[in-house]
Amino acid sequence: MSDHAVFNTTYRAFLFDMDGTVLTSIAAAERVWTTWAVRHGVDVERFLPTIHGARAIDTITRLGLPGVDAEAEAKWVAEAEIEDVDGVAEVAGATGFLKSLPAHQWAIVTSAPRELALRRMAAAGITEPGVMVTAEDVTAGKPDPAGYRLAARRLGVEIGDCLVFEDANVGIQAAEAAGADIVVITSTHEQPIQTRHATLANYEAVEVRVENDGLRLHAPTVGQCANQ
DSSP: OOOOGGGGOEESEEEEOSBTTTEEOHHHHHHHHHHHHHHTTOOHHHHGGGSTTSOHHHHHHHHTOTTOOHHHHHHHHHHHHHHOOTTOEEOTTHHHHHHTSOGGGEEEEOSSOHHHHHHHHHHHTOOOOSEEEOGGGOSSOTTSTHHHHHHHHHHTSOGGGEEEEEOSHHHHHHHHHHTOEEEEEOTTOSSOOOOSSEEESOSTTOEEEEETTEEEEEOOSTTSEEEO
C-alpha cells in the first residue's frame, strides 16, 4: 500500500475530472480533432497532444490562427464529438467506485460542454452527479482553478478539504492552484507520468470508507498504488 498522505487523510468531498479520469474518450476526441486540424492546416502530430484536459475554445484560441472564429469552431468540435462516442468507456472500476460515494460528496469538473459530458458519461455507463461543472460554467478553463473552486462551493465544502482525481497536466495545475490534494489516474497515459502526487492506474484496487461524514481513500491491495 502506498504511504502517500492522501491515503491517510479524510476529505469532505472527491472531485473528478472526466475525460481520461473516469472515462476514456481519447480515440473519439482525436478522430474529431484530427479532422479539424487537417481542415485548418495544423500539424496533427504536434497538435493532438495539446488538446487533452482543456476547453475546445481555449485550445483553438491558443493556436492564434488568422481569421478563425474560435467560438464557432469550438461549437463545431463539440457537435462532432457528441456524434462520435465510439470506443468511449469507463476507466476500469470507475462506475462502481463512483456509486460507492455519497451523492452529496462528489462532483465532476470537466472542460467539456455539458451536452458532450452527459453524452460521454452515458456511453460509459456513468450516472450524472448532483454537481457537475462544465465548460459553460467558467470563463477561464483549466489550468485556471475556477472550476474546482466552483465545484467545492456547490458541494458546500472548502476546496482544501477536497481530493481531486485528474489525469492531464492542465487539470493537475488547476487543482494545485485551487489548493486541493490530488490523485493522478495513469491508465490513459501512453508514457509514464512523473509527478509528486499520488498515482492510481485505475479504481479496481481502491475503495472508499465513509467516516463521520468524511471520505477516506483506501487501498487494500498492496503495491497497486504509488507515489512517484
